[in-house]
Amino acid sequence: MKRHPVWITGVGAASPLGCNVADIARNLLAGVSGIRKVDAFSVADHPAQIAGVVDAIPCPADFDPQFFDALDRSERAATWSAWSALQDAGLNRRNDLRIGLILGTAAEWNCLWENDYWQGGRRIFESNDQVGLVHRVKETLDLAGPCASLSAACASSNYALHLARRWLELGWVDVCLAGGCDLALSPLTLACFGNLRALSRRNDEPTKASRPFDLERDGFVMGDGCTIFALERAEHVRERGGKAYAEVAGFGAVSDAYHMVIPSPDPGPAIRAMNQALTDARIDPADVDYVNAHATGTSVGDSAEARVLAAVFGSHLEKMPVSSTKSMTGHLLTAAAAFEALACIVAMREGAVPPTINLDHPDPECPLCHVPNQAQQRRVKVAVSNSFGFGGSNTTLVLRAV
Amino acid sequence: MRAEASNPRVELAVTASVVGWGVVQVTAEQIPALRKAPGVWHEKIAPTALKQADEQTVVAVAAVLQAAQRGELVDFASWGILAAPLYFGRSVTLASLLAFEKEGAWGVSPHLIPHHSLHAISGTLSQLLHIHGPNLGVGNGPGATYEAFLLAGAMMSDLNLPGLWIVLTEHDAEPIPGQPMPGCLGVALALRLQGNGAESMQLRVCPGEEEHVEFLASLPEFSLTSFAQELERTDGDPAGMWRLGPRGWLEIESGESR
Numbered sequence: 001m002k003r004h005p006v007w008i009t010g011v012g013a014a015s016p017l018g019c020n021v022a023d024i025a026r027n028l029l030a031g032v033s034g035i036r037k038v039d040a041f042s043v044a045d046h047p048a049q050i051a052g053v054v055d056a057i058p059c060p061a062d063f064d065p066q067f068f069d070a071l072d073r074s075e076r077a078a079t080w081s082a083w084s085a086l087q088d089a090g091l092n093r094r095n096d097l098r099i100g101l102i103l104g105t106a107a108e109w110n111c112l113w114e115n116d117y118w119q120g121g122r123r124i125f126e127s128n129d130q131v132g133l134v135h136r137v138k139e140t141l142d143l144a145g146p147c148a149s150l151s152a153a154c155a156s157s158n159y160a161l162h163l164a165r166r167w168l169e170l171g172w173v174d175v176c177l178a179g180g181c182d183l184a185l186s187p188l189t190l191a192c193f194g195n196l197r198a199l200s201r202r203n204d205e206p207t208k209a210s211r212p213f214d215l216e217r218d219g220f221v222m223g224d225g226c227t228i229f230a231l232e233r234a235e236h237v238r239e240r241g242g243k244a245y246a247e248v249a250g251f252g253a254v255s256d257a258y259h260m261v262i263p264s265p266d267p268g269p270a271i272r273a274m275n276q277a278l279t280d281a282r283i284d285p286a287d288v289d290y291v292n293a294h295a296t297g298t299s300v301g302d303s304a305e306a307r308v309l310a311a312v313f314g315s316h317l318e319k320m321p322v323s324s325t326k327s328m329t330g331h332l333l334t335a336a337a338a339f340e341a342l343a344c345i346v347a348m349r350e351g352a353v354p355p356t357i358n359l360d361h362p363d364p365e366c367p368l369c370h371v372p373n374q375a376q377q378r379r380v381k382v383a384v385s386n387s388f389g390f391g392g393s394n395t396t397l398v399l400r401a402v
Numbered sequence: 403m404r405a406e407a408s409n410p411r412v413e414l415a416v417t418a419s420v421v422g423w424g425v426v427q428v429t430a431e432q433i434p435a436l437r438k439a440p441g442v443w444h445e446k447i448a449p450t451a452l453k454q455a456d457e458q459t460v461v462a463v464a465a466v467l468q469a470a471q472r473g474e475l476v477d478f479a480s481w482g483i484l485a486a487p488l489y490f491g492r493s494v495t496l497a498s499l500l501a502f503e504k505e506g507a508w509g510v511s512p513h514l515i516p517h518h519s520l521h522a523i524s525g526t527l528s529q530l531l532h533i534h535g536p537n538l539g540v541g542n543g544p545g546a547t548y549e550a551f552l553l554a555g556a557m558m559s560d561l562n563l564p565g566l567w568i569v570l571t572e573h574d575a576e577p578i579p580g581q582p583m584p585g586c587l588g589v590a591l592a593l594r595l596q597g598n599g600a601e602s603m604q605l606r607v608c609p610g611e612e613e614h615v616e617f618l619a620s621l622p623e624f625s626l627t628s629f630a631q632e633l634e635r636t637d638g639d640p641a642g643m644w645r646l647g648p649r650g651w652l653e654i655e656s657g658e659s660r
Contacts, residue, residue: 109489125579151539159536166557170416188499195508255535391526
């Protein structure tokens with residue numbers, strides 16, 4: 001199969017840092033935290049009571065607000081983000097194109113059943129249910145291409161971007177929307193992650209709670225979010241005179257095959273995933289300008305990733321900035337990788353690397369070229385984003401400026 | 403029916419060799435035993451390995467082990483895994499809701515997300531059978547098989563992947579409280595993506611095009627039950643063609659007939 005460069009030509013998002021690219025870029029580079037006490041439901045007996053929260057999701061300009069408000073929250077976030085990405089790319093209402101959709105969404109049905117149950121509904125008891133989120137968004141936006149949802153837990157949306165690239169290369173679609181949508185913040189999920197002892201319990205200081213690479217980190221902070229990109233083959237973009245943000249240049253995925261929750265003590269699989277992605281992109285490690293780390297703020301995960309980065313980048317790691325934007329957003333789970341790809345694009349466009357906030361005392365087990373608390377001016381032509389997930393998934397995405 | 407004869411856009415199709423397959427259909431009463439002993443593997447599988455696993459994960463593991471045995475597959479450590487369940491995690495989500503109502507946040511099992519959300523089948527297979535390739539779950543609602551085969555098509559075209567497991571599962575009926583617990587069906591396909599496999603059964607996937615509508619109307623809609631029956635037929639090699647979603651199609655044909 002011939003490889004064709006695939007470009008990102010549009011972006012849409014609903015995140016704890018805003019619901020448009022300008023706001024998100026500004027907040028990312030200003031080191032703003034989107035984390036606060038959860039007030040959508042009672043968290044009185046939850047061990048962790050804070051999260052990255054999405055405020056009101058805007059209604060697309062050409063939609064009936066009543067129709068939009070009647071959609072469930074995930075559908076509003078995905079519809080807004082997909083519509084915004086198409087609008088940004090100049091492709092809205094292009095029924096003549098086969099526009100596909102691939103979304104990372106892990107707990108779609110669990111959350112649908114739960115939310116319905118709390119509202120007195122009976123969906124969880126009923127044998128027939130509605131079609132999935134991607135099918136509903138496809139219908140709402142009248143997309144003519146195929147659609148699919150997938151989950152590799154917190155690595156999901158890196159897979160979505162990669163598989164969208166494949167669909168484009170296969171000629172299965174003219175344009176592919178791809179990203180992640182995870183509005184899983186609910187009484188059950190917050191309780192489950194809390195009972196796993198994975199979450200920060202710094203409930204009295206929400207904006208200080210997400211502390212990747214910091215000695216005082218005590219777990220991750222959940223976050224809601226959705227980020228969707230429009231992807232096209234480069235020649236398609238050139239033919240229509242469109243703009244591009246970046247090339248989806250490389251992808252790597254290797255599974256730990258070790259444990260459903262705990263990362264493997266062997267850094268080998270994650271190292272191989274990173275090397276696969278760099279090879280796929282035909283990029284030498286020394287040419288990487290920025291790494292958006294997976295770093296969630298857990299003691300085991302952050303230091304393990306630091307060892308992986310050291311093995312892949314060697315001495316280049318001393319001067320190549322590494323940051324974790326989860327310090328500002330919390331962990332967006334299946335939508336995390338897509339948002340972090342957006343953070344990489346912001347770094348490319350703005351010539352500045354977003355910081356890791358709350359990085360007051362860097363853990364000596366994580367000896368990286370940190371970007372503590374304040375953005376740094378840097379020229380970024382090649383950015384790498386790591387996303388690892390439950391089920392032992394290790395994925396790396398390489399983005400190259402166009 | 404050969405795709406080339408009927409379909410003007412067959413160049414969009416992706417083909418791979420099916421080098422093993424497994425079909426596991428069990429009643430609810432058989433699941434506890436299968437959970438402890440899902441099948442034969444060259445390593446001992448601990449009876450507790452699937453203790454926290456969902457019923458659909460249990461039949462998925464059993465189907466993969468059966469396919470590996472049928473295909474005499476011993477090394478698939480670098481293969482990918484794509485698992486498409488249907489309404490995965492419903493019964494445990496309900497149990498968690500009831501526990502939450504009774505006991506509050508502390509009553510919720512920490513296994514709910516790791517073992518009962520969409521990544522869990524592929525993740526469990528990866529862990530249990532030491533498979534280091536990409537692993538992901540697909541779909542989980544109506545149309546899950548359509549989504550699974552279209553993403554499988556993308557993975558089948560990956561030049562770096564030596565093989566791919568496609569695993570499809572569903573309950574016979576949805577497990578609804580107050581009703582008898584249904585059985586479970588699992589189908590596993592082992593696809594070799596590299597090397598010579600022309601003598602094997604072939605699987606072909608195509609997303610379809612607008613002009614396929616008439617052609618597709620003549621095909622039966624894909625169902626996991628009919629697909630499993632075709633794989634299990636005893637009067638000849640499996641062969642068939644099914645409509646996938648609004649425009650796609652899936653075909654299997656035996657190696658000898660090609």
